[in-house]
Amino acid sequence: MPTTTRERLIVAAFDLFASQGYDATTVDQIAAHAGVGRTTFFRNFASKEDVLFPHHDDVLREVDARLATATPTTRSSALREGARIVLDHYLDEGDAARRRYRLTSTVPAVREREMAAVHRYQRLFARHLAGWLAEEEDGPLRAELTAAAIITAHNHVLRNWLRDDRADLIEEFEHAIGIALEMLGASPPTRTTVVVTGGGDVETILRDVREALTRAP
Amino acid sequence: MPTTTRERLIVAAFDLFASQGYDATTVDQIAAHAGVGRTTFFRNFASKEDVLFPHHDDVLREVDARLATATPTTRSSALREGARIVLDHYLDEGDAARRRYRLTSTVPAVREREMAAVHRYQRLFARHLAGWLAEEEDGPLRAELTAAAIITAHNHVLRNWLRDDRADLIEEFEHAIGIALEMLGASPPTRTTVVVTGGGDVETILRDVREALTRAP
DNA sequence: CGCTAGTACGGTACTAAGTACCGTAGCGAA
DNA sequence: TTCGCTACGGTACTTAGTACCGTACTAGCG
CATH class of the missing domain: 1.10.357.10 (Tetracycline Repressor, domain 2)
Structure with a gap:
């Protein structure tokens, strides 16, 4: 598994945050859990929050x-x-x-x-x-x-x-x-050609159109 | 001038931030400039940003x-x-x-x-x-x-x-x-009217309708 | 007056984020 | 091999923020 150091740090951070909480987790712990040094963490992320x-x-x-x-x-x-x-x-x-x-x-x-x-x-x-x-x-x-x-x-x-x-x-x-x-x-009127009367959002209208079209000739 | 400690800290902070910049100003300097101890600063403001x-x-x-x-x-x-x-x-x-x-x-x-x-x-x-x-x-x-x-x-x-x-x-x-x-x-239109002229099969028309509706709000 | 309780303050010590700098191992190209 | 680049680890440092303790002042009450 050639996961990059950066990805390992992300995984480690999410794991530790989930298990210990955010504040209780130090950058040292994240780095250690990812098997790298503390310096490497800050080379990949500008801050502890950034890893999220x-x-x-x-x-x-x-x-x-x-x-x-x-x-x-x-x-x-x-x-x-x-x-x-x-x-x-x-x-x-x-x-x-x-x-x-x-x-x-x-x-x-x-x-x-x-x-x-x-x-x-x-x-x-x-x-x-x-x-x-x-x-x-x-x-x-x-x-x-x-x-x-x-x-x-x-x-x-x-x-x-x-x-x-x-x-x-x-x-x-x-x-x-x-x-x-x-x-x-309001948007400018378009030069479209089909029609529908009735209310609702786009999906509703589309459903109505489909129904009408498939039912009619 | 019975200005309160809190106000003196605010004035001191704004002055130092203006003259030295934010990052270059330490909480110690703000406290000292206001004539109080560092602890007092954090008793009045939860953080260095809060004083702003x-x-x-x-x-x-x-x-x-x-x-x-x-x-x-x-x-x-x-x-x-x-x-x-x-x-x-x-x-x-x-x-x-x-x-x-x-x-x-x-x-x-x-x-x-x-x-x-x-x-x-x-x-x-x-x-x-x-x-x-x-x-x-x-x-x-x-x-x-x-x-x-x-x-x-x-x-x-x-x-x-x-x-x-x-x-x-x-x-x-x-x-x-x-x-x-x-x-x-603006009251939302309760009726949407789209007009399509021309032929085509159902799917073609539906595609045109979708395009028209998503293009013009 | 003396006593007490509350409040504001200062000082010390500590943790942890973030920065600066140095040294080194690996790795591809000339 | 040697050069150059990149990634990494380690150390030392500054500073924000927290915890805790001791003390001065003040209001109220006997």
């Missing part, structure tokens, strides 16, 4: 790249999918995400770090949005509001999932993002 | 009290005035707020602390809003979105002011809060 958020930089780059591909007509879905990248990453982490959540709920220092991470995502979205809305009235403000809405909706769904595993997570996510974007302003 | 945010607890209580007085017909103004309480507090601080801002802009540890403080306000707003929207569909999510919008609008105006003093601050604030609430207040 080892992938945010990668995910940030991913989201940044996705948002950068947006065109004026695809911005809405770029925002959706940008947020989905973050959500999916948490899902991929699986149990680790849940163990970390338990820490963020109880340890102030970890919670602050988590908030800092969230803030970076929000600023990333806001930066792209600011570019998109540069011409509009109150562009910078609207950019920040939209970014805040997306992050808030994302976190809302994520927290629900972290608390108790639920099956319809993706649907919930689409619903929440839909509400966030819908609350934020 | 000495009044948040009071303001939080104030805002809490204001929001608690809201009736179903006055909620909008309660939100406005709740945010105004926070803004006014920063204005009262005057130069101290601006000196702190300089630190939050440059020192990561201070910035994280600031974000934690902001988060407490947002959660306070969200808590009240959640109570107000308890009956509504997606109440908790909408509560968080609204709280996020208010805090974001507030911070947007505040940051502008902290960067460069501007005269029409209050007007800007009302404008920003207005946009935030307006964006959120």
